[in-house]
Amino acid sequence: WNPKTKRAHGVEFQKNGVKRIVLAKKEVILSAGAIGSPQILMLSGIGPEEHLREFDINVVSNLKGVGQNLNDHHSFFGITFLMNRTNTGSTIEKKVLNIDQFLKWLKLGRGPLSAPGGVTGIGYVNTKNNTDKSYPDTEYLFTIGSFNSDAGRILRKSMNIRKDVYDSIYGNINNRESWSIIPVVLRPKTRGSIKLKSKNPFKYPKLYYDFFQYEEDADVMLEAIKNVIKISETEAFQSIGSQIHKTPIRDCAHFEFGCDDYWRCAMKYFTSSLYHQSGTCKMGPQSDPDAVVNDQLQVYGVTNLRVVDASIFPIVPSAHLYAPTVMVGEKASDMIKETWKNYNENEPHKNTLRSRSSGHVPSLHSEGPGFIRNDHSWVFPYIWCLLSHFCLVFSFVLSSPESSPD
Numbered sequence: 574w575n576p577k578t579k580r581a582h583g584v585e586f587q588k589n590g591v592k593r594i595v596l597a598k599k600e601v602i603l604s605a606g607a608i609g610s611p612q613i614l615m616l617s618g619i620g621p622e623e624h625l626r627e628f629d630i631n632v633v634s635n636l637k638g639v640g641q642n643l644n645d646h647h648s649f650f651g652i653t654f655l656m657n658r659t660n661t662g663s664t665i666e667k668k669v670l671n672i673d674q675f676l677k678w679l680k681l682g683r684g685p686l687s688a689p690g691g692v693t694g695i696g697y698v699n700t701k702n703n704t705d706k707s708y709p710d711t712e713y714l715f716t717i718g719s720f721n722s723d724a725g726r727i728l729r730k731s732m733n734i735r736k737d738v739y740d741s742i743y744g745n746i747n748n749r750e751s752w753s754i755i756p757v758v759l760r761p762k763t764r765g766s767i768k769l770k771s772k773n774p775f776k777y778p779k780l781y782y783d784f785f786q787y788e789e790d791a792d793v794m795l796e797a798i799k800n801v802i803k804i805s806e807t808e809a810f811q812s813i814g815s816q817i818h819k820t821p822i823r824d825c826a827h828f829e830f831g832c833d834d835y836w837r838c839a840m841k842y843f844t845s846s847l848y849h850q851s852g853t854c855k856m857g858p859q860s861d862p863d864a865v866v867n868d869q870l871q872v873y874g875v876t877n878l879r880v881v882d883a884s885i886f887p888i889v890p891s892a893h894l895y896a897p898t899v900m901v902g903e904k905a906s907d908m909i910k911e912t913w914k915n916y917n918e919n920e921p922h923k924n925t926l927r928s929r930s931s932g933h934v935p936s937l938h939s940e941g942p943g944f945i946r947n948d949h950s951w952v953f954p955y956i957w958c959l960l961s962h963f964c965l966v967f968s969f970v971l972s973s974p975e976s977s978p979d
C-alpha cells in the first residue's frame with residue numbers, strides 16, 4: 574500500500590519458503606475465493622476496524638462488510654431409498670469400481686463412473702413457501718447410491734460422520750442397492766461470517782455459519798423433503814421397488830419416523846454445506862454500509878484493487894457456483910480492459926482513468942500505473958546496497974596482503 578493515497582501497489586507472497594513481492598503496473602486483482610479473499614483483505618488492513626484492531630492490524634479502510642454476509646446452500650443428506658433392482662447396473666461401490674467400468678467410461682464415456690459425484694439428475698422446484706416464484710427455492714440432486722454404498726469406507730469419512738452414528742443408521746444395509754435425492758435450500762435467509770483467527774496469513778480464518786438460524790429455512794427444507802418422498806412414490810421409482818430406509822437417526826428416534834418433527838430433528842444432524850460459500854466481499858452501492866466492492870468490483874475506500882470471485886455475489890445464486898463465478902471473471906476482464914484501454918504508458922500523469930461506475934467509487938485515476946517509475950521506495954534499499962558493496966570492497970582491500978603492514 575501507499576498509506577497516503579491508499580493505493581494498492583502489489584502483492585507480497587511466499588513460495589517455497591521465500592518471500593516475494595510482485596508489483597502491479599496497473600492494478601491488483603484479488604481472487605482467493607469467498608473464504609480467502611476476505612481473509613487477505615483483512616490482513617491487508619481492509620475490514621471491520623474493531624476486528625482488525627484486535628490483531629494489531631493497521632486499518633487502511635474501515636469496511637465493516639468484509640467477511641460478513643457469508644451465503645451458502647443447505648443440503649440434507651439424511652434420506653436413503655432402498656430398491657430391489659436397478660435399471661442401469663449396480664450402485665454398490667465394490668461392483669462399480671472395477672476395470673470393466675473404468676474401460677467403459679474411458680472408451681464410451683458411459684457407465685456409473687461418468688456421473689460426477691454420483692449425481693445423475695438435477696431438478697429445480699418452487700416450494701409452496703417461495704414468495705418470489707421467478708426463481709426456485711429448492712434443488713434436488715439425484716444420486717446413485719447412498720452412504721451405505723461403500724459400507725462406510727469413504728463416503729462416511731468424507732462427510733465427517735462418526736462411525737457409531739453411521740453404524741446405527743446404515744450398519745444393517747451395508748452394500749445394498751440404494752439411491753437418494755439430496756434436497757437443497759437455494760435461498761436461505763441464514764448468513765454467516767469469516768473472521769480472522771490470527772494475524773498469520775498461514776493460519777486458516779474462522780468460518781461461522783449456523784444452519785437454520787431462521788425457522789423459515791427449516792420450513793423450506795421440510796417441504797423439500799416431503800417432495801423428495803413424493804418423487805420416490807411415483808410409478809417410475811416404484812417400478813424398481815423403491816422404499817425409504819426407515820432406521821431413524823438415534824437422537825431423533827423419540828419422534829415417529831417420517832413425521833414433521835422427525836425431519837426437523839434429522840435436519841440438525843444431516844445438513845451440510847454444498848460448498849457454495851459466497852457473499853463475503855459483497856458488491857453493492859455506496860449507500861449500502863455492508864458493500865465491499867462497487868459494480869466494477871473495485872474495493873471501496875482504496876484504489877487499484879478489485880475482488881473477482883464468488884465473494885462478490887450479494888446473494889448466493891440459485892445454482893451451483895462454478896459457472897456463475899466464471900461469468901464474474903469474464904465480466905471483470907471486460908471491465909478491466911475497458912478501464913485501461915486508453916491508458917498512455919509514456920505519459921502516465923496525463924491519464925485520467927475512470928471506471929464506468931456510478932460515480933461513488935474511488936476512481937482508478939491516480940498516480941497512474943507507472944507507479945513503479947514514480948515510486949521512490951526503491952531509493953533506500955538501493956543506497957543501502959551500494960553502501961554495503963562499498964564497505965565490502967573496502968574491507969577486502971584493507972585485509973588483502975598488499976595492504977597489510979607486513
Ligand SMILES: Cc1cc2nc3c(=O)[nH]c(=O)nc-3n(C[C@H](O)[C@H](O)[C@H](O)COP(=O)(O)OP(=O)(O)OC[C@H]3O[C@@H](n4cnc5c(N)ncnc54)[C@H](O)[C@@H]3O)c2cc1C
Pocket residue numbers: 604605606607609610613774847848849850881882883884893894895896898
Ligand atoms: C468440494 C467442492 C465441490 C464443488 N462442486 C461444485 C460443482 O460440482 N459444481 C459447481 O458449479 N460448483 C461446485 N463447487 C463450488 C465452486 O467450486 C466454487 O464456488 C468456485 O470454485 C468458486 O470460485 P472462486 O474463484 O470464488 O474460488 P476458488 O475456486 O476457491 O479459487 C480461489 C483460489 O485462491 C486460492 N487461495 C485462497 N487463499 C489463498 C492465499 N491466502 N494465498 C494464495 N492463494 C489462495 C485457492 O487455493 C484457490 O485456488 C464446489 C466446491 C467445493 C469446495
